[in-house]
Amino acid sequence: MLSKEVNDLLTVKKASKLFKDGTAGFKDITFTVQKGEIIGILGTSGCGKSTLLRVLSGLDQSDSGTIHLGGEGQRGAGVIFQEPRLMPWLSVEDNVLFGIKNPSKYRSQATHYLSLVGLSEFSRALPRDLSGGMAQRTAIARALAAKPSVLLLDEPFSALDAFTKMQLQDLLLDIWQEEKTTMVMVTHDIDEALHVCDRILVMSGQPGEIAAEIKISQPKPRSRSDLSLTAYKEKVFSILQDSNAGLQKYSVR
Amino acid sequence: MKNKLNLIGLGLILPVLLIAIWEAAARFGWIESYLLPAPTTVVESVIEMAQDGSLWTHVSITLYRVGAGFLIGTAGALVVGAAVGYFKQAERLLDPILQAFRSIPSLAWVPLFLLWMGIGEPSKVTLIAVGVFFPVYLNIVSGIQGVDRKLIEVGKVYNFNSLQLVRRIILPASLPSFLVGIRSGLGLGWMFVVAAELLGASEGLGYLLVLGQNTSSPELIIASIILFAGLGKGTDSLLKGIESRSLRWQDNLQNAK
Numbered sequence: 001m002l003s004k005e006v007n008d009l010l011t012v013k014k015a016s017k018l019f020k021d022g023t024a025g026f027k028d029i030t031f032t033v034q035k036g037e038i039i040g041i042l043g044t045s046g047c048g049k050s051t052l053l054r055v056l057s058g059l060d061q062s063d064s065g066t067i068h069l070g071g072e073g074q075r076g077a078g079v080i081f082q083e084p085r086l087m088p089w090l091s092v093e094d095n096v097l098f099g100i101k102n103p104s105k106y107r108s109q110a111t112h113y114l115s116l117v118g119l120s121e122f123s124r125a126l127p128r129d130l131s132g133g134m135a136q137r138t139a140i141a142r143a144l145a146a147k148p149s150v151l152l153l154d155e156p157f158s159a160l161d162a163f164t165k166m167q168l169q170d171l172l173l174d175i176w177q178e179e180k181t182t183m184v185m186v187t188h189d190i191d192e193a194l195h196v197c198d199r200i201l202v203m204s205g206q207p208g209e210i211a212a213e214i215k216i217s218q219p220k221p222r223s224r225s226d227l228s229l230t231a232y233k234e235k236v237f238s239i240l241q242d243s244n245a246g247l248q249k250y251s252v253r
Numbered sequence: 254m255k256n257k258l259n260l261i262g263l264g265l266i267l268p269v270l271l272i273a274i275w276e277a278a279a280r281f282g283w284i285e286s287y288l289l290p291a292p293t294t295v296v297e298s299v300i301e302m303a304q305d306g307s308l309w310t311h312v313s314i315t316l317y318r319v320g321a322g323f324l325i326g327t328a329g330a331l332v333v334g335a336a337v338g339y340f341k342q343a344e345r346l347l348d349p350i351l352q353a354f355r356s357i358p359s360l361a362w363v364p365l366f367l368l369w370m371g372i373g374e375p376s377k378v379t380l381i382a383v384g385v386f387f388p389v390y391l392n393i394v395s396g397i398q399g400v401d402r403k404l405i406e407v408g409k410v411y412n413f414n415s416l417q418l419v420r421r422i423i424l425p426a427s428l429p430s431f432l433v434g435i436r437s438g439l440g441l442g443w444m445f446v447v448a449a450e451l452l453g454a455s456e457g458l459g460y461l462l463v464l465g466q467n468t469s470s471p472e473l474i475i476a477s478i479i480l481f482a483g484l485g486k487g488t489d490s491l492l493k494g495i496e497s498r499s500l501r502w503q504d505n506l507q508n509a510k
Contacts, residue, residue, distance in 0.1 A: 057410055058409075059409055076412065077410070078410070081403070081406075081407075083403065085403050085407050087404065087407075087426075088502050088503070088504065089425045089426075089428070089502040090502075098411070098421075099407075099410070099411035126501075126502050127502075127504075128502065128503070128504035128508075146411065
């Protein structure tokens with residue numbers, strides 16, 4: 001029991017944030033994330049999952065509830081947004097070092113993370129010369145270089161084409177293999193969540209609540225054609241459909 | 254290379270033609286030479302001034318005034334503009350009064366500055382600084398207020414404080430409009446130095462204008478105008494060079510290959 005609590009890296013208790021007169025946001029969200037886990041937060045648009053991630057990252061404050069981020073040294077969270085959000089005036093390498101206090105000492109670290117995301121040859125390039133996938137790789141390297149205790153990802157690959165998306169999902173898993181980074185990923189892509197995550201929190205409703213928690217026992221990396229994942233997919237699908245049917249009662253005129 | 258020459262060549266056709274017509278008009282007496290002297294006469298008077306050294310005195314004092322006023326005005330605008338652009342409270346406090354001051358025709362300051370600071374350098378430099386301040390200020394404020402919120406959030410994720418946000422994200426991101434501001438500020442600086450020197454100076458290019466008028470020597474006036482044009486164009490090209498060098502990162506039409 002005690003050892004389990006030591007491993008809890010992120011604890012969220014009854015967190016709520018509501019806006020638009022309580023019809024948007026999320027409420028009563030409770031979950032814990034353990035060290036080295038990859039958690040998926042899955043839901044349709046408007047269920048408050050991105051708002052939840054903004055609250056976890058400290059960009060927004062919750063209305064009520066507590067959020068506790070443990071981990072040694074209080075390094076805080078790293079965030080990967082839907083868009084790369086690189087500083088256009090900095091080279092790829094300087095972008096990777098952007099969040100670090102005294103960058104000159106950490107050149108070798110930037111080199112390490114750039115090679116991890118496969119961009120070693122582009123360290124001097126400017127963001128305008130990068131493709132969408134390369135820019136997002138740079139953003140991943142930037143988030144990792146600050147050595148966050150947890151990595152928060154807000155629909156990180158939803159703006160990319162299908163092939164690049166798969167490449168980056170696998171890159172994320174490679175990074176996890178190497179660094180055992182704890183991650184919380186918000187996504188609306190069921191396949192993505194099933195491919196990458198250890199546990200999936202399905203959110204639904206407006207404001208969003210956790211409708212189900214699904215643990216995926218298959219070890220990572222998983223094959224994309226793994227048939228046992230189909231069962232999970234159907235389960236997630238039916239949960240989302242059930243909760244949507246509830247919503248439609250209000251929206252049908 | 255050949256293309257580039259063609260480009261310059263095309264731009265040269267009209268000026269050369271104009272100067273030729275002008276020279277001819279003066280030579281053949283179509284225009285009275287006491288009204289419009291020939292280009293060669295103008296050039297001669299410039300050479301004369303260069304030889305007796307008075308040209309350098311006039312040019313350097315004018316350059317000094319513009320330079321000093323430009324630096325003071327830009328520095329002031331940078332500090333005030335950064336505060337007004339970044340802090341909502343500062344905007345509410347300062348922007349209304351600055352906008353009110355901006356609507357005062359700048360030449361209206363001249364008598365007051367002369368009264369306060371006398372006819373020497375301080376009043377001239379102040380007038381130029383006031384002229385430079387406003388375009389730089391306006392561009393900095395709109396540049397800062399136009400910075401992408403999404404980039405600022407990146408800094409917030411890293412727990413940057415306000416100073417770090419300004420220095421590492423907001424200022425670089427608003428650099429393009431800051432540079433537009435200082436270029437138009439410099440243009441106004443050149444306008445104001447003429448006003449300052451017309452109204453009370455014993456040297457400088459503006460003084461040459463007055464001297465030319467008082468001694469009925471139009472070649473002096475035209476020489477001075479041409480020198481103003483050259484210096485204005487030269488300093489602007491300098492800023493433009495800095496601009497395109499420091500904005501090479503922009504993904505825009507200008508940088509398209």
